[in-house]
Amino acid sequence: MQTYFMVGAGGTGTHLLPALLAYLRNYHTINGTDYQVVIADGDNFDQANATRQLFADGLVAVNKAEAMLTMFPGHPIIAVSRFIGRVDVENMIQDGDCVLICADNYSVRALIAERVALLDKAVVINAGNEVNSGSVQLWVREGGENKTPPITYGHPEIQYLAEDDRAPMTCAQVAAMPGGGQTIMANMTAATYMLVALQRWHSGAYARPSWTELQFDLEAGAVEHIDMRLRRNWA
Numbered sequence: 001m002q003t004y005f006m007v008g009a010g011g012t013g014t015h016l017l018p019a020l021l022a023y024l025r026n027y028h029t030i031n032g033t034d035y036q037v038v039i040a041d042g043d044n045f046d047q048a049n050a051t052r053q054l055f056a057d058g059l060v061a062v063n064k065a066e067a068m069l070t071m072f073p074g075h076p077i078i079a080v081s082r083f084i085g086r087v088d089v090e091n092m093i094q095d096g097d098c099v100l101i102c103a104d105n106y107s108v109r110a111l112i113a114e115r116v117a118l119l120d121k122a123v124v125i126n127a128g129n130e131v132n133s134g135s136v137q138l139w140v141r142e143g144g145e146n147k148t149p150p151i152t153y154g155h156p157e158i159q160y161l162a163e164d165d166r167a168p169m170t171c172a173q174v175a176a177m178p179g180g181g182q183t184i185m186a187n188m189t190a191a192t193y194m195l196v197a198l199q200r201w202h203s204g205a206y207a208r209p210s211w212t213e214l215q216f217d218l219e220a221g222a223v224e225h226i227d228m229r230l231r232r233n234w235a
Helices: 011-031 064-071 086-092 106-116 171-175 184-203
Strands: 002-007 035-040 077-080 098-101 122-129 133-142 213-217 222-226
Touching: 002 011, 011 035, 011 064, 011 184, 035 064, 035 086, 064 077, 086 106, 098 106, 098 184, 106 122, 122 184, 133 184, 184 213
Parallel strands: 002 035, 002 098, 035 077, 098 122
Antiparallel strands: 122 133, 133 213, 213 222
């Protein structure tokens, strides 16, 4: 059973999930394998976020993970209706899992990085974005070794900011902070490249010289593909 653990069901998560479910159904049907999608989010949908988060009418004030379960019946979804902490990460992320980080949360990124570094095999696809820019990283571990750089490599802020985080805040509270706003375009772009990263893992394309991190700037119309393996001491 392949588990895809999606952390966060807000702007990026709600754009990722519909395409992710269609892609996974096709991929696992072709390969004759079973899968499940675990979605974790402790926040409730707020009408203020309706301009960029894809929730059905009537789901205001409903937990986001539970809302996703309601919106996509017939898919192997498990909803975890809480913000996850260290114990959750240690218990829920196991060897072979694929973790899709859609949360605006340094603490959970740091906890996931610590957990995955201990596993023999796992994949992490991490996305983050602001108003018009963002990035996506693909971290692959196999045989107890990093085949691509961890999400903390080149991004020390994941560790440094983990203790002073937005974790307890709702999306509406985050959006009210200076620099806390996001747009539907940036959320859609981050979600699209997360799915591209997943396909690159499934196909094995990540193993060839190629990007392990992608950065985009919508205002500039720019996308930069970076192979972090070309930098020093990444393993």
